[in-house]
Amino acid sequence: MKVDTLIVGAGPAGLAAARGARSVGRKALVIDENWNGGGQIWRGQGRLVVGVAFEFERQVVDLRGLEYDRLILACGARELFLPFPGWTLPHVVGAGGLQALVKNGLDVRGKRIVIAGSGPLLLAVAANLTKAGAEVLLVAEQTSWTKLARFAAGLWRWPSKMAQGILLGNPRYRAGLWPVRADAGGVTMSDGRRWDCDYLACGFGLVPNLEVPRLAGCAVVDGFVEVDEWQRTSVDGVYAVGEITGIGGVEKAEAEGWAAGCGTKIQGDHARFVSRLAESFELRTGLRGLATPDTIVCRCEDVKLCKIVGFHDRRDAKLQTRCGMGACQGRICGPILEFLYGWEAERARPPILPTKVSDFVRKTRVTLD
């Protein structure tokens, strides 16, 4: 069945695109691999759009066979995880990752949690976990106080909820601090202090999900999908919105989605906020030295750091060590290798993940009239 506007992703960007398409009378279909809409921030709390078709629990791994006049990619971002001794222990979870598990039913009441890594997300996670009854012991941000202060001072220009957290403050928030080693019952930080904890929730910022845009053939510049003011990518009829065009939070995602959906120009100046975020939370190069030769880099194939030295690109390393050849297809270790060695991703080939029977059977369709 051919649709006028096909949207991949039902996060803030994809939902805004659906509203936009609807407002100009276009027929839209939104596909998302989650079982509900709202993306990473709203997780099931996002309002679906009346008159738009939604297909949940379906992962787009190939664009062949999908028919549309316009394709709007709103695939969002994932967390960047960095390897350090102990990061593969079961109580070490992503920061947004733990929050997602809690939103999906994990009970953290009374659990002692250390949150570490980088970016405003850490504060959002701290607030949400506290609300869920956890005891947040520490929120460790790797960037310096100086950079943080400069970022906060500029915030009045961007009334972003995500950023307001920094201004409101959290008494457990520390800058210039990062984890160096996790052990079964806790974590040791860069100042030498060890914390006992039930979970270490750790994420070093966000990286865009570029697999589907790459599949569509969209040009990627400096790590993000290149778009013009109309959100058009380098491929005719393909648009990109939200985190895949630059990490900038929910307001940017919605503004871009709406513009692409309606076919208008983007409103507001989001580019400056995007670059301000990137500069303020730039990862210190010292973090490259956290992994020891024995630290696992590729969790799927158990490839240690010492096995990855001496190659000149990701493909070379992959062929010789199986790094990035496991179940996640390099989604976790790929950004790590990029941070450690500057190796970029290879071209995507369909299917971008092993297609499973369940992709076809567990599909749910929702249309609100």
Place this chain on the structure above:
Amino acid sequence: MIVNGVSVDVADGVSVAAALMQLKIIPRRALSGEARGPLCGMGVCFECRVTIDGQPHERGCMVRAREGMEVRSDEG
């Protein structure tokens, strides 16, 4: 939900990964034998993968636990 042959009560709308974590059940063991747990919570890392109703390599964080659903982890 039936985990490794044992019936457990899980509230509505809880993901398989969250339910296993609550029960302190390790979804998967790495090639080295090391226990692993969910990392990303959003379907990217595959560390939460288990066998669900006979289907191997399902991401537990992307599937809602249902009554009668049979889940097998590397533990069982």
